Amino acid sequence: MAETQEFSIGQMVRVKRLWPTDHHRVPYYLKGKIGQVATCLGPVENPELTAYFKKSSDQHILYRVRFTHANLWGGNQTDETYADLAGKWLCEPEG
Amino acid sequence: MTDDKQAMGHTHDETRGAHDLGGFLNHLLAHGIDARISREEMPKTPYEERADAMLLLLSNAGKGLLNIHAMRRASEQFTHEDYLKLSYYDRWLRAMAALCIETGVFSDQEWQAKQQQVLSQNKAAQQRKSD
Structure with missing residues (x-):
């Protein structure tokens, strides 16, 4: 089953605070952080399964999320980081 | 460093793999790792x-x-x-x-x-x- 797009462009999202030891494509420094959906990149295969040679019938929807450095690292920095994150790793900011 | 303070504040450091040390400068330094990016061309x-x-x-x-x-x-x-x-x-x-x-x-x-x-x-x- 293909996941349908659940976040819209411009929406604020939080990266889920999950710390699995299995392979996943979310850097530690983004977990729990709030960013803004910049683009929806569409469906991709699930690397969390492919990494273990498991076939993934479900496809992830990948979003490009924008994080300000002030938010990630504090201070008054104006730089931004974009990260491509799967919908399953995102939730509402208050979540 | 505010980034390190932030990282240290988490209670999940033990799950942090060696591949995932972004913004964790103190950890690298504590392990004697030079965290600077080398801009020198490496021989192939x-x-x-x-x-x-x-x-x-x-x-x-x-x-x-x-x-x-x-x-x-x-x-x-x-x-x-x-x-x-x-x-x-x-x-x-x-x-x-x-x-x-x-x-x-x-x-x-x-x-x-x-x-x-x-x-x-x-x-x-x-x-x-x-x-």
Whole structure:
């Protein structure tokens, strides 16, 4: 089953605070952080399964999320980081 | 450093793999790791090209025996010490070997035997050179 797009462009999202030891494509420094959906990149295969040679019938929807450095690292920095994150790793900011 | 303070504030540091140290400068320094980015051009060595060729042959472009996600996963399973000590292509080679053993391309015994064989060949060649 293909996941349908659940976040819209411009929406604020939080990266889920999950710390699995299995392979996943979310850097530690983004977990729990709030960013803004910049683009929806569409469906991709699930690397969390492919990494273990498991076939993934479900496809992830990948979003490009924008994080300000002030938010990630504090201070008054104006730089931004974009990260491509799967919908399953995102939730509402208050979540 | 505010980034380190932030990272240290988490209670999940123990789940943090050696591949995932972004913004964790104090941790790197505590392990005696120079976290600066080297801007020097590194010399290309033949074994790096061979490692690259081997990965292509084993990957989906070739035999389809492994994929880039599995390669990353295999590298993440190294100990912190190994991960940080090994060079980029050494990590590739070790990950490739681990995945080949896992998927039965060759056995651990065959891998060990081959390494021994190459080591003794090198030793013999070195001996001849110095004679």
